[in-house]
Amino acid sequence: MKIQNLDSFQGDRRLPASRTGKRLLDLVLGHEQERPPVWIMRQAGRYLPEYRALRQTAGSFLDLCYTPELAAEVTLQPLRRFPLDAAILFSDILVVPDAMGRTVRFEQGEGPRLEPIRPEDVANLKGEEGLAHLAPVFETVRLVRAGLSPEKTLIGFCGSPWTVATYMIAGRGTTDQGPARLFALQHPEAFAALIDRLVDFSIAYLVEQFRAGCDVVQLFESWAMNLDEVAFAERVIAPNRRIVEGVRAAIPGAPIIGFPRGAAGLVARYVEETGVDMVGLDYGMPVDFANTALPASVGVQGNLDPLRVVVGGEQMRERARSIIAGFSGRRHIFNLGHGIVPETPIAHVEELINLVHNG
Numbered sequence: 391m392k393i394q395n396l397d398s399f400q401g402d403r404r405l406p407a408s409r410t411g412k413r414l415l416d417l418v419l420g421h422e423q424e425r426p427p428v429w430i431m432r433q434a435g436r437y438l439p440e441y442r443a444l445r446q447t448a449g450s451f452l453d454l455c456y457t458p459e460l461a462a463e464v465t466l467q468p469l470r471r472f473p474l475d476a477a478i479l480f481s482d483i484l485v486v487p488d489a490m491g492r493t494v495r496f497e498q499g500e501g502p503r504l505e506p507i508r509p510e511d512v513a514n515l516k517g518e519e520g521l522a523h524l525a526p527v528f529e530t531v532r533l534v535r536a537g538l539s540p541e542k543t544l545i546g547f548c549g550s551p552w553t554v555a556t557y558m559i560a561g562r563g564t565t566d567q568g569p570a571r572l573f574a575l576q577h578p579e580a581f582a583a584l585i586d587r588l589v590d591f592s593i594a595y596l597v598e599q600f601r602a603g604c605d606v607v608q609l610f611e612s613w614a615m616n617l618d619e620v621a622f623a624e625r626v627i628a629p630n631r632r633i634v635e636g637v638r639a640a641i642p643g644a645p646i647i648g649f650p651r652g653a654a655g656l657v658a659r660y661v662e663e664t665g666v667d668m669v670g671l672d673y674g675m676p677v678d679f680a681n682t683a684l685p686a687s688v689g690v691q692g693n694l695d696p697l698r699v700v701v702g703g704e705q706m707r708e709r710a711r712s713i714i715a716g717f718s719g720r721r722h723i724f725n726l727g728h729g730i731v732p733e734t735p736i737a738h739v740e741e742l743i744n745l746v747h748n749g
């Protein structure tokens with residue numbers, strides 16, 4: 391299969407690949423830009439009336455994810471409204487456990503519900519043969535690529551193994567990831583096997599996303615907090631590093647953004663030991679701390695509090711400007727520090743993106 395868009399990527403990270411003309415991708419590859427590229431975490435979704443309208447007609451949330459024409463349309467919706475530099479594939483991190491044979495449902499207004507995995511279930515998870523279930527996702531990538539202007543970057547993604555495991559083990563989102571933290575300590579062998587399965591599946595999944603036409607992928611480690619440093623090294627750093635290495639073994643120099651939400655004082659170790667090209671920062675990460683902890687060569691993405699965009703006005707503009715000024719000495723993709731929320735007024739998003747473009 392032909393690998394699209396990757397002709398100019400180089401395995402040697404010390405030499406930036408030649409420019410591609412895509413502002414966000416070029417920044418990830420090491421080429422400075424005159425303004426930060428911008429996208430909005432969870433930019434396709436319920437704050438957009440056109441998403442809510444389409445969602446009504448599409449059946450379940452997973453049906454929407456697995457219907458390429460509709461998923462491609464939803465991916466492109468935010469780019470029709472706003473001058474964003476990137477589209478992010480419309481899908482979900484929980485399509486992976488679905489493809490591995492677990493039961494996954496999304497209850498309206500309640501979030502995801504899975505059948506909690508038991509230690510004895512791990513051996514029955516589907517491996518790469520489960521990837522066929524995600525063929526509609528790769529078709530979505532091809533459709534989006536075809537409908538996207540050449541200067542826009544297409545971002546693919548997966549959930550990082552620990553984060554996906556927290557949902558598989560608890561069967562839902564949790565505030566402190568208690569069930570998964572207990573499982574890891576009480577059933578270390580089954581837990582290690584679960585992480586291994588997720589690492590292998592995620593590598594194959596991301597490689598296929600690149601082959602279908604994604605330019606960059608993001609690893610969502612949304613639950614990197616609440617771990618001691620030993621658990622963080624084992625459950626966050628090691629699996630993310632294996633994914634980075636595994637994807638780059640298939641696609642030399644593949645551009646990867648890591649988002650270890652809540653990594654706090656461990657963020658520099660995360661970047662150094664995983665080998666990601668850029669790191670997403672949550673809104674709790676102080677700009678000055680990041681600048682001190684991370685070498686100037688490390689690019690960052692973030693990190694406005696999404697609720698500042700709900701309220702808008704001067705407090706939003708002031709904070710956005712200070713983030714942009716604070717990260718002006720390094721590569722910076724402007725983004726929120728977590729996902730945009732459904733209550734966000736469209737006009738505030740417009741104003742925010744305009745500010746990133748024009749100061």
Ligand SMILES: Cc1c2[nH]c(c1CCC(=O)O)Cc1[nH]c(c(CCC(=O)O)c1C)Cc1[nH]c(c(CCC(=O)O)c1C)Cc1[nH]c(c(C)c1CCC(=O)O)C2
Nearest residue numbers: 431432433434435478479480481482483501502610612729
């Ligand atoms: C933890 C996580 C999930 N999914 C995701 C994460 C990591 C990012 C983060 O930390 O927020 C990632 C995700 N989920 C979705 C995308 C699509 C692309 C985009 O960012 O626009 C992406 C990148 C669509 C979605 N995923 C979901 C929706 C809403 C479903 C609906 O329309 O009914 C969307 C648009 C559902 C979902 N999916 C998940 C939860 C907890 C929920 C329910 C809460 C919520 O609604 O935000 C799991």
